[in-house]
Amino acid sequence: MLKTLLYVNEDLASSIALRFTDYLNKFVKLSLYIIHVEEPDAKEQVGTGWVRRTWEDGVRSSGKRLVDRMLRTENIDCPLAGRPKIVVEESDFLGERKDREVVYELGNGMYKLFIKGYLDSADPEKFYELISSKLSTETSCPMLVVKNLSLSKKCALLCADSVDPKLLVEKSMDILGDSTFDLDLVFFKFKENEELRVLDPKEGGSYLRETEALLAERDKVVNNVTVLSGTPEQVGDYLKDYALVASTLPSRKSMRMYTLAHSLASVLLVG
Amino acid sequence: MKILVALDTQKYSRKIVKDVARLAQNTLADIVFLGVQAETAEPAEELTLALTKYQQDVYSYFSSDELPYGDLSQAKWQKEDKGDWLISAKGIKEFSLRIRSGGVAKQVVQVARDTACDLIILGCDEEFGCEWDGEMNVPLRIAEDAPCSVLVIKKSLAVKQIVSILDQSVVSQDALEMVNQLVTLYDAGLKIVGVQEKGGGKKDQIEQRMVELLRYYNEREVSGWVTLIDSEQVKKYVTNSSKEAIVALWMGNKQSLIKRLFSQSMVDKLLSTSRSSVFILR
Structure with missing residues (x-):
């Protein structure tokens, strides 16, 4: 069982994330925990001592009702391993506090996977904001960015010349190693083509061969190896047939980062 | 019907x-x-x-x-x-x-x-x-x-995707069903694209509409991919999408953002440049 923390808010992204987590549980057995950070209006924040504690209890109850509503509405089958954790955000930390609380919980709770909903956007900068935030860079475990409810039975490892094969295989297999997903390897080569082109697997070079060898060492069967040549938009669209796509966390704005931003499938960021 | x-x-x-x-x-x-x-x-x-x-x-x-x-x-x-x-x-x-x-x-x-x-x-x-x-x-x-x-x-292409573009306007049951029929007809994927005013206005309402749509289609075992775009991106997005997919524009009432964005000349341009079909939903 993979100890997993899912961030829930009352929005479309969380609605999709809840349902996708439920779907994921059919392929990877999850021990699921939920966290929600309640963000009261700065003007509402009051006092110190018991006054503040009483006020916080009220805010926390409101957050609990929100999570209950979401769970009731989405009616997921995946059982929760514990009570949802509701954190009250303090105004002096503004948005950073939310990330900090989640990062703290992830480290403290020894979670193996963090799941967060992300409403897919045509603007890749928003995706970059997410993956360069504290939440992505300081978490102690891989993060699954749920973009869509793709009910596919296969997942892919996205390789490229900038992806360390050892890191990708080791960390992604910590999550997907025992899963019942069919596994594909997709190697991305950037080129401004009119249409997406599928190249000979030899074009993937040594990084692809090393990735295949590392998976073979772990007795993982790879169903398809595809080398794609195209733009991030074209490859992103190609990836929509997967339930999720795993890759290492891009450290900068690169073509691979843009590809993950344009992926309609959910993205598992490792490393 | x-x-x-x-x-x-x-x-x-x-x-x-x-x-x-x-x-x-x-x-x-x-x-x-x-x-x-x-x-x-x-x-x-x-x-x-x-x-x-x-x-x-x-x-x-x-x-x-x-x-x-x-x-x-x-x-x-x-x-x-x-x-x-x-x-x-x-x-x-x-x-x-x-x-x-x-x-x-x-x-x-x-x-x-x-x-x-x-x-x-x-x-x-x-x-x-x-x-x-x-x-x-x-x-x-x-x-x-x-x-x-x-x-x-325009052309009975082998359409792979229906790109359904909506704002916060209320969506009629018939229009929902028609998109469902198109998905079945062409055995295509469905992309639900919400358009919000730049600056994030009415985001909650748009998300609410998208939730409703997603639920409607999921109940009919149609999976939809969702995307949220800013109003500034919509014309370029629609033009690009119309090359390969059927674009379904949900034209709401007078307050409809899409109706405002898609002036007569823009609908004309869409009809002219689209390679497959255009669906105006009311």
């Missing part, structure tokens, strides 16, 4: 009959085939023959025990009014052939109003954009003025 199909004797009209037949099979809709001709005392023979042929083609897609429409083979054209002729047969559902005299766009919109149609379907010639019998603005005027949804089929 009632579907009005605007037809003439051109190749683009012949090519849409197969799609109409498959929609009729899936929806069991009442169907009206409408031909519009110049002002004459009698219906033109070429047009009556063409409409009859199209009707027979649609019937041929059904097995005899599944055909929901009545027999039209013995029916005679009846004059309903000046410049208005009709033949009709009723089975479980009604199938009508109608010919009217006058301007094409005006008559199509008028018949759609008079008969309370839910959907107008027409083809167009894609050689110079989206022409109807040499006139550029017929599909545009129908799309603009119709009281119901309009599907303009």
Whole structure:
């Protein structure tokens, strides 16, 4: 069982994330925990001592009702391993506090996977904001960015010349190693083509061969190896047939980062 | 559901009959085939023959025990009014052939109003954009003025995706179902694209609409991919999407963001540049 923390808010992204987590549980057995950070209006924040504690209890109850509503509405089958954790955000930390609380919980709770909903956007900068935030860079475990409810039975490892094969295989297999997903390897080569082109697997070079060898060492069967040549938009669209796509966390704005931003499938960021 | 199909004797009209037949099979809709001709005392023979042929083609897609429409083979054209002729047969559902005299766009919109149609379907010639019998603005005027949804089929491509673009406006049940039918018809994927004002205005309402849509389609075992875009990106996004996918624009009321963004000239451009079909949903 993979100890997993899912961030829930009352929005479309969380609605999709809840349902996708439920779907994921059919392929990877999850021990699921939920966290929600309640963000009261700065003007509402009051006092110190018991006054503040009483006020916080009220805010926390409101957050609990929100999570209950979401769970009731989405009616997921995946059982929760514990009570949802509701954190009250303090105004002096503004948005950073939310990330900090989640990062703290992830480290403290020894979670193996963090799941967060992300409403897919045509603007890749928003995706970059997410993956360069504290939440992505300081978490102690891989993060699954749920973009869509793709009910596919296969997942892919996205390789490229900038992806360390050892890191990708080791960390992604910590999550997907025992899963019942069919596994594909997709190697991305950037080129401004009119249409997406599928190249000979030899074009993937040594990084692809090393990735295949590392998976073979772990007795993982790879169903398809595809080398794609195209733009991030074209490859992103190609990836929509997967339930999720795993890759290492891009450290900068690169073509691979843009590809993950344009992926309609959910993205598992490792490393 | 009632579907009005605007037809003439051109190749683009012949090519849409197969799609109409498959929609009729899936929806069991009442169907009206409408031909519009110049002002004459009698219906033109070429047009009556063409409409009859199209009707027979649609019937041929059904097995005899599944055909929901009545027999039209013995029916005679009846004059309903000046410049208005009709033949009709009723089975479980009604199938009508109608010919009217006058301007094409005006008559199509008028018949759609008079008969309370839910959907107008027409083809167009894609050689110079989206022409109807040499006139550029017929599909545009129908799309603009119709009281119901309009599907303009340019080319029966192997469409892989229906890109459904909406704002915060309320979405009608019929329009939801029509998109569902298109997904089934083309065995295509569905992308639900929410448009929000730059700066994030009404985001909650848009997300709420997207949640409703996603639930509706998931319940029908149709998976949809969702994306949220800013109003500034919408024209470029729609133009790019229309190269490969069928674009379905949800035109709401006067407050509708999409209605404001898609001025007449923009809908015209979309009709001209789209390679497949354009669906205006109301």
